[in-house]
Amino acid sequence: MRTQQHTDWQTAGLARRATRWLVAAVILGGASCVLFVLQLATLAHAVDDLTFKGHPLASTYPTLVQVGALCAGSLLLQWLADMAGTEAGLRISASVQRDMLRHLFRAGPVGCAALPAGQIVTTMTEGTAALEPYFAQYIPRAAMMVVLPGLILAMVFHLDGWSFAILACTGPLIPIFMALIGYSAQVIMNRQWVQLVIMGSSFLDSLRGLGTLRLFGQTQASITRMREMAEAHRRATFSVMKVAFLTSAALEFFASLSIALVAVIFGARLLNGTADFRSAFLVLLLAPEYFMPLRAFSASYHARQNATAAAARIAEIFAVPELEANSLQPRNASGTHGAITALECQHVSAAYATATATATATATALDDVCCKFSRNQLTVLTGESGAGKTTLLRVLLGFLPVQSGNITALDMHGHPLTLPQGCAGWLPQRPLMIFGTVADNLHLANPDADMHSLRAAARQADALGFIEALPNGFETMVGERGTLLSGGQIKRLALARVLLRDPEVLCLDEPTANLDTDSAHRIAQTIRQCAANRIVIVATHDPALVRQADQILHIENARVENIVFPKDAAA
Ligand SMILES: Nc1ncnc2c1ncn2[C@@H]1O[C@H](COP(=O)(O)OP(=O)(O)OP(=O)(O)O)[C@@H](O)[C@H]1O
Numbered sequence: 196m197r198t199q200q201h202t203d204w205q206t207a208g209l210a211r212r213a214t215r216w217l218v219a220a221v222i223l224g225g226a227s228c229v230l231f232v233l234q235l236a237t238l239a240h241a242v243d244d245l246t247f248k249g250h251p252l253a254s255t256y257p258t259l260v261q262v263g264a265l266c267a268g269s270l271l272l273q274w275l276a277d278m279a280g281t282e283a284g285l286r287i288s289a290s291v292q293r294d295m296l297r298h299l300f301r302a303g304p305v306g307c308a309a310l311p312a313g314q315i316v317t318t319m320t321e322g323t324a325a326l327e328p329y330f331a332q333y334i335p336r337a338a339m340m341v342v343l344p345g346l347i348l349a350m351v352f353h354l355d356g357w358s359f360a361i362l363a364c365t366g367p368l369i370p371i372f373m374a375l376i377g378y379s380a381q382v383i384m385n386r387q388w389v390q391l392v393i394m395g396s397s398f399l400d401s402l403r404g405l406g407t408l409r410l411f412g413q414t415q416a417s418i419t420r421m422r423e424m425a426e427a428h429r430r431a432t433f434s435v436m437k438v439a440f441l442t443s444a445a446l447e448f449f450a451s452l453s454i455a456l457v458a459v460i461f462g463a464r465l466l467n468g469t470a471d472f473r474s475a476f477l478v479l480l481l482a483p484e485y486f487m488p489l490r491a492f493s494a495s496y497h498a499r500q501n502a503t504a505a506a507a508r509i510a511e512i513f514a515v516p517e518l519e520a521n522s523l524q525p526r527n528a529s530g531t532h533g534a535i536t537a538l539e540c541q542h543v544s545a546a547y548a549t550a551t552a553t554a555t556a557t558a559t560a561l562d563d564v565c566c567k568f569s570r571n572q573l574t575v576l577t578g579e580s581g582a583g584k585t586t587l588l589r590v591l592l593g594f595l596p597v598q599s600g601n602i603t604a605l606d607m608h609g610h611p612l613t614l615p616q617g618c619a620g621w622l623p624q625r626p627l628m629i630f631g632t633v634a635d636n637l638h639l640a641n642p643d644a645d646m647h648s649l650r651a652a653a654r655q656a657d658a659l660g661f662i663e664a665l666p667n668g669f670e671t672m673v674g675e676r677g678t679l680l681s682g683g684q685i686k687r688l689a690l691a692r693v694l695l696r697d698p699e700v701l702c703l704d705e706p707t708a709n710l711d712t713d714s715a716h717r718i719a720q721t722i723r724q725c726a727a728n729r730i731v732i733v734a735t736h737d738p739a740l741v742r743q744a745d746q747i748l749h750i751e752n753a754r755v756e757n758i759v760f761p762k763d764a765a766a
Contacts, residue, residue, distance in 0.1 A: 205506055209326065210334065212290050216283035217330065220276045221338040227272035228343040232350060234265035235484070239477035247472050276335060284331030291509060292323040301517040303594040304623075309515055309548065313396025318512055321391060322505040329502030332495040339488040340370070347485045354474040357464075358457045362485050365453035369489045372445055380438040384500040387431035388508060394424045439497050446493045450486035457482045516548075518593055535618065535699050536607045538568040538591065538730055543600035545590045560586040562753040564600070568700075568746075573726040575741050576734040578750035584734035585624070587750065588702045591732065592621050620698030624705045626689030628680070633662055634669040636688060640695040648695060656691035657721045658684070683714035690721065701725055703733040707740055719743055 210217060241258040244250040299307050299315065307315065344366055352359045401408065401417050408417050458479060464470035543564040546557040560583050568574050576584040589595040591602065604612045628636055637649050644652075649669060653659040661684050665671035673679050673688075680688065686706055693701065706722060707715035716739055723743040725731055733740055741747060749757040 205510070209287050209291065209506065210330065213283035213286040213330065216279050216286060217334055220279035220283060220335040223272050223276035223279060224335050224339050225342045227269045227276060228339060228346055230265050230269035230272060231343070231484070232346050232481070234262055234269060235480045236350070236477060237262045237265060239473055239480060242476060243473035277331075280331045280335040283334075284327035284329070287330050288323045288327045291326060292319060295319055295323070295509065295512055298513055298515070298517060302515045303518050305547070305589055305594045306515045306518065310512065311392075311396045313394075313399045314392045314508070315512060316399065317392050317395035318505070318508045321395075322508050325498075325501045325505035328495065328498040333492075333498045333502070336488065336492045336495050340492045343488045344485050347481045351478055351481060351485075354478055355461070355470065357460050358478045358482070361453055361456050361460070362482065365449055365456075366485065366489070369446055369449055369486075369493075372449070376438060376442050376445070380435070380442075380497075381500050381503060383431065383434045383438060384497070384504045385507070387428070387435055388504040390424070390428040390431045392508070394421075394428050397421060397424055435497065435500075442493050442496060443490075446486075446490060450483075450490070453486070454479075454482045518596055534570075534606065535604045535612055535730065536570050537605045537609075538700060539601075539603045539605060540564050540566050540591075541601045541603070543590060543602060544598045545586060545595050546598055547586075547595070560595075560753055561590060564755050566748055566755055566758060568730045568732055570699075570730050571726060571728060572730065572745040573723060573743055574730075574732045574746040574748060575744035576732065576748050576750055577736070577741060578756075580736075582750040583753040584750055585704055586753070587748075588621070588704055588732065588734055591700070592619055592702055618698060619700040619702060620693035620696055622686075622689055622693050622701075622703040622706055624708065626685060626692075628673055628685060628688070630672075632667075632670050632672055633665065633688065636673060637669075637692050637695055640692045644695055649691075652691045652695040653688075655694050655721065655725070656687050657717050658687035658691045661687070683710045683718070686710065686714075686718060687721075690718070694725065698729070700730045701732070703731070703735075705735055705737075706733060707735065707737045712739075715739055 237258060241255050241262060244255050244258070245252065296319070344362075348359065348363060348366070351362060398421065401421065408414050461470055461475045461478060465472065465475055543561060544559065545561040546559045548557055564587065576587060578584055586595065590597060606612050629639065634649060637652065638644060641648070646669070650659060653662055662669060662671075671679075690703075690706065703722065707718050710718065715737060719737070719739045720743075722731060722733060722740065726745070733744075735741065745760065745762055747757075747759040747761060748755050749759070
């Protein structure tokens with residue numbers, strides 16, 4: 196199993212995914228700042244010439260045109276910087292979303308089950324969306340917070356020592372103050388995220404369990420619980436907003452105080468005649484701009500906290516271990532491709548990772564399993580609930596890694612084989628039906644299958660009769676999770692879907708569970724026929740299926756206790 200490095204999913208690590216766009220945003224923003232400062236200096240020069248030096252308007256035109264050109268250039272560069280920042284944000288959030296989906300597929304159903312579905316959904320949607328403003332706004336603004344005030348300070352230093360001292364002393368107070376507020380705000384932000392995840396999970400659970408909730412008369416209680424969660428989330432969001440307002444208020448206070456100080460001191464010195472108008476005017480133009488990037492940075496500061504909280508949730512998803520390879524692919528790389536004649540388990544052990552309050556422990560679910568599954572043979576796994584039947588199927592399918600031992604695919608001469616992808620088919624206990632038509636659901640297994648293949652697979656799974664009886668046959672919408680079909684119909688449709696890929700190894704988990712006797716009998720017959728030229732392994736409690744078996748593996752407490760070949764015994 197592979198585990199992703201936690202540090203890769205910190206915001207700094209994520210920035211590497213769009214470095215060029217972020218660098219472009221910072222350089223363009225910096226260039227825009229330079230033009231902006233030049234524009235103010237040129238404007239002060241023009242106003243001074245017009246008012247105090249008595250130059251005619253005509254002679255000031257070139258300077259005013261210069262001001263216009265600098266203004267246009269600065270705005271254009273800023274627009275380009277914003278575009279580059281937005282592009283970086285979109286690229287990073289889209290790439291994280293794509294990687295997360297890929298990672299979840301690699302982790303497989305057992306790995307994904309380690310996290311609540313609501314947490315996965317919220318992180319994939321809200322979590323990745325929270326990254327975008329961080330990279331699009333916060334990072335470029337953080338850079339501007341250094342560039343523009345630095346430029347302005349350098350200019351003010353040349354104009355007036357007092358103003359320089361005031362701005363240089365008050366400016367750094369703001370980021371220090373914000374960092375102090377931000378430290379406690381991060382705790383609130385994390386709490387808001389937890390509330391959001393809990394709310395998402397509960398909403399999903401309520402939707403899934405609508406029938407059960409109604410049956411137990413719990414609908415009102417569920418609505419009340421949802422309302423309480425929404426209220427808790429509202430309160431957490433409100434706390435975040437309060438901190439955001441407090442930060443802005445503190446910033447405005449320091450900024451206004453500092454500008455007022457500069458204005459008062461300069462005003463007094465102008466009256467005394469110890470300062471000139473041009474310097475005073477330019478410093479007063481520059482002083483508010485000195486605080487502008489700090490204001491913009493403060494406005495996007497919550498984006499950083501949101502993204503930090505989201506990055507922690509994203510890291511949790513990437514911490515779910517990936518499966519290395521399908522167990523049906525033998526470790527022996529020198530093996531050849533070919534038809535699989537048998538699957539052999541040698542001393543196979545496996546365990547589930549279970550999270551406790553303090554650490555992650557493992558619970559053994561298969562212990563030293565030795566068995567063989569042969570082509571043309573129907574193997575039935577029996578045993579009490581919780582014995583380990585599904586676990587053995589999961590290990591064979593590669594959804595759960597082998598802790599020790601080997602699973603080897605053999606050709607007709609008993610040599611190890613390298614198997615192509617998709618050689619195994621799986622029918623889970625609760626097969627997934629997507630929102631779409633019968634044909635859409637079948638095409639999931641093989642998007643290129645033509646109508647003839649669909650009909651053949653449906654016939655083989657004993658599903659053709661009921662599909663043709665539907666109002667629009669294969670084009671009938673079956674709804675989400677197959678809501679318009681019965682349990683038996685869903686099972687037969689899912690079996691047809693698996694057969695459409697014509698897998699060499701077919702793993703079926705409780706295929707006849709919850710079916711009436713007639714449907715169960717028909718499915719048992721179908722499965723029996725599927726064993727022709729295939730390896731078929733079925734986990735079941737159904738005596739009708741057990742009667743069809745060529746080999747019965749009885750599992751008890753994670754171990755194969757008994758192997759019976761009923762047909763040999765009968766002979
Ligand atoms: N995702 C999981 N995480 C942790 N433990 C699990 C997980 N799935 C199953 N187990 C545990 O592994 C053991 C074997 O479960 P398994 O599902 O293989 O039993 P089973 O024989 O198929 O039962 P059933 O007949 O009820 O389907 C059980 O103790 C179960 O609690």
